[in-house]
Amino acid sequence: METAHKRPNYILIWVYLALLTAAELGLAFQLPISRNWKLALLLFLAVWKALLVALFFMHLKFERWNLRIMALIPIPLALIFMAAAMSEHIW
Amino acid sequence: MPWWLPLKGSTFAGPIDGLFLAILIITGIAFVLVEVGLVWFVFAYRQRPGRKAFYTHGNTRAEVIWTAIPAVTMVALGLVSNHYWVEIKGRNSVPPNAYPIGVHAKQFEWQITYPGLDGKLGTADDFTIRNQLHVPAGRPIVVHLSSEDAIHSFYVPQFRIRQDVVPGMDIKAWFQATVPGTYELACSQLCGLGHYRMRAQVFVQSPEDYEAWLKRAAQEATQ
Amino acid sequence: MTTVAATSQAAHGQHDDRSFLRKYIFSTDHKIIGIQFLFVSLFFLLVGGILAMQMRWQLGFPGKPMPGGGILPDTMAPGGVILPEYYIQLVTMHGTFMIFFAIMPLLVGVYANFLIPLKIGAHDMAFPRINMASFWLAFAAGLVMLASLFVPDGASRAGWTQYVPLSARHDLSGASYGQELWSISIILLGLSSILGSLNYITTVINNRAPGMTWFRLPLSIWSLFITAILGLLALPVLSGAAIMLLFDQVLGTHFFDPGAGGQPLLWQHLFWFFGHPEVYILILPAMGMVSDLIANGSRKPIFGYHSMVFAIVAIGFLGWIVWGHHMFVSGMNPTLGSSFMVSTLIIAVPSAVKTFNWMGTMWRGNLQFHVPMLNAVAFVAMFVIGGLSGIYMAATPVDMFIHDTYFIVAHLHYVLFGGSLFALFGAIPYWYPKMFGRMMSERWGKVHFWLTFVFYNLVFFPMHILGMGGAMRRIYDPTQYDFLKPYQPLNVFISICAFLLFATQFIFFVNFWWSLRRGKVADQNPWHDNGLEWTLPNPAPHGNWTRVPTVYRGPYEYSSPEVAEDYLPQTRKLPTDREPASAPVAGH
Amino acid sequence: MTHATATVDEMRPPFPAERGLDVYNLKLGMWVFLASEVMFFSALIGSYVILRFGAAGEWARPGVVLNIPITAFNTFLLICSSVSMVKAYAAIADGDQRGLRLWLGLTILGGATFVGVQVFEYLHLVERGFTPAGIRDGSELAALVANGTLPAATAGLYGSTFFTMTGFHGFHVTCGVVSMLYLYFTKVLPGKYSRQDYRGIETVGLYWHFVDLVWIILFTIVYLV
C-alpha cells in the first residue's frame, strides 16, 4: 500500500483556485440565469475549490484512508442535522 | 392516592393508555428478566472457596437471540405507535369539521378566543376570555395556538394532549373531549418565574350546555 | 516475572525534580490532572446535591421556611421561604452543575485522563500541555457558573436546556447577568472538552503499547475512546449554539428572536443535536468501567467482548440521529417525529446486548462482592430501569402525555444517578489505590452503598407515579393544581428520603477524605486485575513506565485454565506467547 | 510500519511516527481538532442556511449591502497565502531554510492583511448602518430599506448571521497568524526545522488551509448567493 507520490504542482492548483473564484464572481453578478441555477452552480464551484484545497494543499490525496475517514466523519453528521432542521419548513 | 393514569377524558386516552400498557408489559418482561436474573446470579454464583469461575468468552447463539428479540419488538412497537401518532398529530390529522378555538398564551395566562355564534374564528363576533376554556363534549376541537412571549405548552392531562406553544409559529392541535366536567389546563413548558401558576380551568360541557353558555358569554362580551 | 521487574524499574527509574507548582498545580501529568478533575468535580457534585436538597424542601413543604434558609438573601428566600425565581435558578443550576460540571468531568475528565495512558501503556497523553489547558478551562468554566449564583438577580432561570426566547430575553426571564454567565461558562466548557477529546483520541490511536491491538483494549478504554469522539463532535455544536445565544443576549442579534424571523426551534435542534450525544457521553464511560469491574468481580472473561465493542460503537453512532425525541411536542414536523421515534427505539438493541452480556459475564462466575462490584451490579440493575422508562417516551403518542412530567425526571435520574453515579461510586474506590496508594474503607463503602441504593430508589421510583399522574416538571409549587394536590404526601415522602439520601453521601465524603491519610496501604494489585496499570506501583510514578510494557493478551483473562491463579495479567508472557510485531517507537 | 518497502515518496515525512496509524501525534491531533472545527462551523453555517431557508420574505441581495470587490480581493489574498503556506512546507521538506522563511513570511503577511481588510470592511459596513443587530435607523442603508431596495423583514437575521460567521472566521485567521508568528520567531528563524523534522510547519499548514477552505465556502454562500 506504500505507493510513491510525486509532489503536486502547487502553483497550478493556485491558478485553478484563482480561475474558479473569477468564474464564481462572473457567474454571480454577470450571468443572467435563474436564482436556483446560480445557487447550484456556485455551490458546485465552491465544493470544487474546497476539494482542491483539501486534496492537494492538505495532502488528503496522499494520506492513508483511515486519516481520510477521520476528516470525513463530521460531514454526514452536519448534513443530517441540516436536512432535519430544514424539513421544518417544507411541510 | 392515585397511582395510575388520570381519568380518560378524550378520545386519545384510549389508544395512548393502551400503548402505555403495552409498553409496560414489554418493558415489564425485560425488567423482570434482568432483575430476577441478577438477583439469582448474585446468590447462585457468589464466591465460594476453592471454586473457579467457568471460563468462557461468550456464546454467539445466545447473543443473536437477545439481539434479535428486542430488535423485532422495538420495530413492531414503532409501527404501532406511529399509527396513532399520525392520527393524533399527523400533518392533516385535524378533522375537517373540528370546532375552532383560539388559545393565546402569554406570561402567565391563557387567553381563550371563542368563534362566537357563527362558529368561525377571525370574525367580528369572536370574543376572548382569560383562563377559562369551555369545550363541547363529543365533538372534535381544534385549538389555534399562539404565544405572546416565551414558549408555553398546552397540556390537559385528562385529555392526554400536550402541544408546545411557540412564538412566531401558529400551531394547531386537536382533541375530542368525552367526559363532561371541569379539568385543569396546565402550562407544561418552563416559561418564567410564573410558570407554576399559569393555569386555566377547562369546562367540558354537553353540546346543549355549551351552546347555552356560548350565547350568554357572547352577550356579556358584547356589552 | 516481568511484572515485578517492570515495577521495580519504574520505582527507582524515575525520580522527578519538579517544583510543587509544576507537580501538583500546573502539572502536565495525566494522573495529576485526573486527580485535579476528581476533586473539582466532586465539589460540584456536592454543590448540585445541595441545590437539589433546597428544591426538595420547596417541593415537599411548599412555602414553608427552609431550615437554615434564613442565611439566604431576600432576593432568593426571604425568611427562608424559597421564591419562585429562586426555585427556577435551583432547577437550572442543579441540572447544569450535575451534567456539565459533575458527572461529565467525573467520567471523562477524571477517568479518561487517568486510565487511558495507564491502560494502553503510554507515558502520558499525546499533548500534555493541551491536557492541562483543558483542565484549567473546565475549572474556569465551573467558577463562572458558580459565580452566576451570586450576581444580582441570581443565576440563569431557563432550565439546563436554556430554551429560547426565555433564555435570550431578560424581560422574560427576569435574570440579568445570570444568562450571559451561563452562556460564557458553557462556551469555555465546550472548548475544554474539545481539547480533552482530541487528546484522548490521538493518544488511543497512536500511543498504544506494542501488542495492545484494538481488540485487546479494555472496554473502559473503548468506551472512553468513543465518548471522546462524541465529545469532539458534539461540544462544538453546543459552543456554537451558546455563542449565538450569547450574541442574542448581548449584541442584540436575532438568531432565536421570532420577532425578527429568528427560530426558537433552531435552538432546540442545536441543543439536542448536542444534547443526546451528550447523554451518551454521560453513560458510555460508565458502561465501560462497569464492564471492567464486573469482569473483575466475577473473575470471568467479559461475555462477548466483540459484540460489547460493537454495541458501544453502535450506541455512539445512533446517538447522533435521535435528538428529535426531545422535541416530539415542540411543534416540530410530525413526520420527523416518526423517524426519530424509530431510531430512538433501535437504541434499545445495542443496550440490550450490553445488559445481557453483563449478565452473561456474571453467569457461572465466582462473584466477589467488593464495593466496586456491588456498585457495578447496582449500575446494571438501575440503568435498565432508566433505559426501559426511556422506551415509554420514545413512543411518540405516550410521550405526548408524559413529556415534561416527573416521568422524565425519574428517567433521567435513573440513567444519570442509577447509571453514571453508581458506576462512579464503583470506579472511585476501584482506582483509588492507583491514585493515592491507599484503599478506601471496605466496610463504610458497603454501608454507603446499601443506604444509597435503598434511599435512591425510594426517592426516584415514586417519581414515575407522579409522572403518570401528569405532574409537570420545573413547577415551583405543585399544590397550585387541584389534580396534583392528592400527590402531595408522595412529594413529602420523596423529599424526606432525598434528605436521607443526601445525608448518606457524607459517609462517602468522610470515607474519601479519611482514606487519603489513614486508609490501608494498598498492595500492588489489590483487585487481582489484569490491566497494565496494576503492573506499576501505587501511586504510579511520573511518566508511568521506564520501559513501555509489551502486551500479550486481552484484559479479561480471568480464571484462565492456562495458569493456576484466577487472573492472567496482559503483560505476563507465557511460553506460548509470541512477541508482537515491533513498531517504530514514539518520537517525542 | 516499516519504511523499507517504500520507494521514494515525496509526500511521506521522513521522521518517525508514533505507533498506531503511522501519522505523528501532532498531525493526527490537528486533523482530529479540524474535525471538531468542521462541526463548529457547521453549527454556524447550518444555522444560517436554516434561518435563511425558513425566513419569511426574500433575503437581502449581497451586492446591495456588502462590498463585493474588496472581499473578492480578500478571497484572492487568502488563496495566495494558502499556496505560499504549502510552498513553505515544500521548501523545508527539501531542507531549504531561506525558502521556508520567505514563504512563511509571505503567508503571515497575507493572513495579517486579510484580517486588516476585514476590519476595514466591518467599519465600512457599520458606518453604512449594517450591524449585527440589523440595520441602524437613520443610516444610509435604512434609506434603502425605506425605498424597498432592501427587504426589511430579513435584515436583522442577515446582520446576525453575517457578522457571526465572518467574525468567527476572522478570529480563526487571527489565531493562525499569531501561531505562525510564534513559530516564525521561536523555530523558523533559529532554524530549528530541517528536512528531518518540519512537523510544526506541516501542522500549522493544515490549520491554515482549513481556514482557507472555510472561507471558500463562506465567500460563496454569504457574498455570492
Ligand code: HEA
Ligand atoms: C445517561 C443519560 C441517558 C441515557 C443513557 C438515556 C437513554 C435513553 N433515553 Fe433519555 N434522557 C436523558 C438521559 C439519558 N437517556 C436526560 C437527561 C433526559 C431529559 C432531558 C431534559 O429534558 O431535561 C432524557 C430524556 C429522554 C427523552 C425525552 C423525553 C421528553 O422530554 O419527553 C427520551 C425520549 O425518547 C429519552 C429516551 C431514551 C432512550 C430510548 C434511551 C436508551 O438509550 C435506553 C436504552 C436502554 C434500555 C432499553 C434498557 C436495557 C435494554 C434491555 C433490558 C433489553 C430489553 C429492552 C427492550 C426489549 C425494550 N430520554
Ligand code: HEA
Ligand atoms: C447526574 C445528574 C443528577 C444527579 C446526580 C441528580 C441528583 C438529584 N436530583 Fe436531579 N436533576 C438532574 C440531574 C441530576 N440530579 C437534571 C439534569 C435535572 C433537570 C434539570 C432541569 O429541569 O433543567 C434534574 C432535576 C431534578 C428535579 C426536578 C426539578 C423540577 O423539574 O422542578 C428534582 C426534583 O426532585 C431533582 C432531584 C434530585 C435529587 C433529590 C438528587 C439527589 O440524588 C442528590 C443527592 C446528592 C448527591 C448525589 C451529592 C452527593 C455528594 C457527593 C457524593 C460528593 C462527595 C464529595 C467529596 C468526596 C469531595 N433533580
Ligand code: CUA
Ligand atoms: Cu407558560 Cu409555563
Ligand SMILES: [Cu+2]
Ligand atoms: Cu435524548
